[in-house]
Amino acid sequence: xxxxxxxxxxxxxxxxxxxxxxxxxxxxxxxxxxxxxxxxxxxxxxxxxxxxxxxxxxxxxxxxxxxxxxxxxxxxxxxxxxxxxxxxxxxxxxxxxxxxxxxxxxxxxxxxxxxxxxxxxxxxxxxxxxxxxxxxxxxxxxxxxxxxxxxxxxxxxxxxxxxxxxxxxxxxxxxxxxxxxxxxxxxxxxxxxxxxxxxxxxxxxxxxxxxxxxxxxxxxxxxxxxxxxxxxxxxxxxxxxxxxxxxxxxxxxxxxxxxxxxxxxxxxxxxxxxxxxxxxxxxxxxxxxxxxxxxxxxxxxxxxxxxxxxxxxxxxxxxxxxxxxxxxxxxxxxxxxxxxxxxxxxxxxxxxxxxxxxxxxxxxxxxxxxxxxxxxxxxxxxxxxxxxxxxxxxxxxxxxxxxxxxxxxxxxxxxxxxxxxxxxxxxxxxx
Numbered sequence: 001x002x003x004x005x006x007x008x009x010x011x012x013x014x015x016x017x018x019x020x021x022x023x024x025x026x027x028x029x030x031x032x033x034x035x036x037x038x039x040x041x042x043x044x045x046x047x048x049x050x051x052x053x054x055x056x057x058x059x060x061x062x063x064x065x066x067x068x069x070x071x072x073x074x075x076x077x078x079x080x081x082x083x084x085x086x087x088x089x090x091x092x093x094x095x096x097x098x099x100x101x102x103x104x105x106x107x108x109x110x111x112x113x114x115x116x117x118x119x120x121x122x123x124x125x126x127x128x129x130x131x132x133x134x135x136x137x138x139x140x141x142x143x144x145x146x147x148x149x150x151x152x153x154x155x156x157x158x159x160x161x162x163x164x165x166x167x168x169x170x171x172x173x174x175x176x177x178x179x180x181x182x183x184x185x186x187x188x189x190x191x192x193x194x195x196x197x198x199x200x201x202x203x204x205x206x207x208x209x210x211x212x213x214x215x216x217x218x219x220x221x222x223x224x225x226x227x228x229x230x231x232x233x234x235x236x237x238x239x240x241x242x243x244x245x246x247x248x249x250x251x252x253x254x255x256x257x258x259x260x261x262x263x264x265x266x267x268x269x270x271x272x273x274x275x276x277x278x279x280x281x282x283x284x285x286x287x288x289x290x291x292x293x294x295x296x297x298x299x300x301x302x303x304x305x306x307x308x309x310x311x312x313x314x315x316x317x318x319x320x321x322x323x324x325x326x327x328x329x330x331x332x333x334x335x336x337x338x339x340x341x342x343x344x345x346x347x348x349x350x351x352x353x354x355x356x357x358x359x360x361x362x363x364x365x366x367x368x369x370x371x372x373x374x375x376x377x378x379x380x381x382x383x384x385x386x387x388x389x390x391x392x393x394x395x396x397x398x399x400x401x402x403x404x405x406x407x408x409x410x411x412x413x414x415x416x417x418x419x420x421x422x423x424x425x426x427x428x429x430x431x
Contacts, residue, residue, distance in 0.1 A: 031044060031050055031061060031066075031394060032060075032428050033066075035417065035428070035429040038417075039054055039055065040055045040058035040068075041055065047426065051081045055070050056070060058077075060389070061079060063392065064078060064392075064396040065113060068083075069087060070087040071087075084115070085116050090104055097132040097149075098112060099112055099149060107125075108120075108122060108124050109123065110135065124137055134146060134148060134149065143159060144162040144172075145160060146160075156179070161174070166193045168183065169193035227242040228244045229242070229243040230243075233271065236269055236271065241269060247263055248262065248264050248266055250269075252292075259292045259294070260294050263283070265283050266281065267281050268281075272311070276291075277292045281300065285303070286303070287300060287319075288302065289305060297315060302321050314329065316328070318343070321337040324339060324340070325339045326338070326342070327365070339355060339356050341355040348364065348386055351365075351386065352365070354376075356378040359378040359380060360380050361378035361379065362374075374423055382413040384412065387409050408422070409421065409423075410423075
């Protein structure tokens with residue numbers, strides 16, 4: 001049996017690493033946009049106000065930062081709730097790496113995150129980044145230079161005309177000279193662009209006539225049965241929905257046979273990108289789902305069945321029973337039949353929008369059996385989106401976690417105003 005020896009320095013390193021990670025996690029908290037009246041700030045998950053409502057807009061956090069707007073001007077707050085870029089800019093846009101382009105009128109500048117340090121004041125006509133740390137800066141009189149954003153050093157002063165040449169080369173030209181340069185492995189290299197050698201390759205894909213004659217086989221011939229009507233399902237060109245004598249079934253072109261017999265009043269294929277063969281079938285007003293060989297997946301006991309994008313993969317369907325809608329997984333019930341209507345949420349994978357008594361809720365089916373499905377009962381005028389918050393949304397140095405380890409919030413609308421709700425029904429808004 002092998003024995004392992006850990007040196008004292010290794011144990012100390014491991015100890016400090018654990019302490020560092022623990023402290024980092026302790027210093028990172030979830031901040032959720034919080035609205036009071038018409039003003040926005042941020043609260044933690046216990047509804048403790050961290051940033052007093054003072055903004056007209058406060059976005060959710062993303063990789064350590066959140067955009068805020070006061071009046072028509074934008075700024076940035078960090079994961080601790082500190083305002084690192086004051087709201088004095090007409091527009092802020094992610095530029096490269098950890099920089100944002102800041103616009104004031106017709107002027108542009110560059111700000112570093114997380115420090116909020118102004119690398120380039122907003123006085124330039126245009127900024128074009130090369131790689132992560134180099135930027136072509138152009139003034140309003142069309143004179144350009146190149147700056148290393150990491151060091152703050154000007155590689156070419158504002159005295160050139162900088163243009164793109166043959167990729168990845170650029171040229172910097174003034175009245176005295178032209179310098180060609182490119183960025184390679186984070187370093188600026190000067191030289192001369194060279195054109196790659198032109199090679200013309202002609203490929204004759206036509207096999208010899210003798211080979212074609214040897215491989216051709218005209219001895220097999222199959223005649224498909226005749227039907228009253230044939231329909232090709234969307235995205236499933238190897239199948240036919242066929243109809244004869246008032247009954248419908250499914251014919252497989254690949255297998256030369258009917259894989260669903262002609263016994264149903266109606267057959268509808270479930271489109272999918274997984275090449276799975278599922279069909280919503282109806283007989284005498286009752287709907288169910290069958291697959292290849294007429295194997296029943298969902299029994300024919302429902303008044304209506306609707307598929308969503310993931311139905312063929314998860315066997316999850318919207319169903320109607322006794323005049324009300326619910327959600328089923330194969331022959332199991334995921335949501336009871338008590339809703340006035342349910343639709344698939346096109347912008348949220350495995351998401352459903354619920355309607356009941358003119359109010360809206362949502363349901364999110366999660367494939368992972370260790371994660372509970374998410375239900376927001378209908379009590380809002382409208383629901384906009386689910387958002388998964390991870391610790392690295394507030395501290396970029398934190399590792400990304402797998403699904404289920406973050407916190408999910410839902411954006412809702414009530415009385416013409418939006419706000420956020422967590423999965424325990426806690427509302428991050430007032431009035």
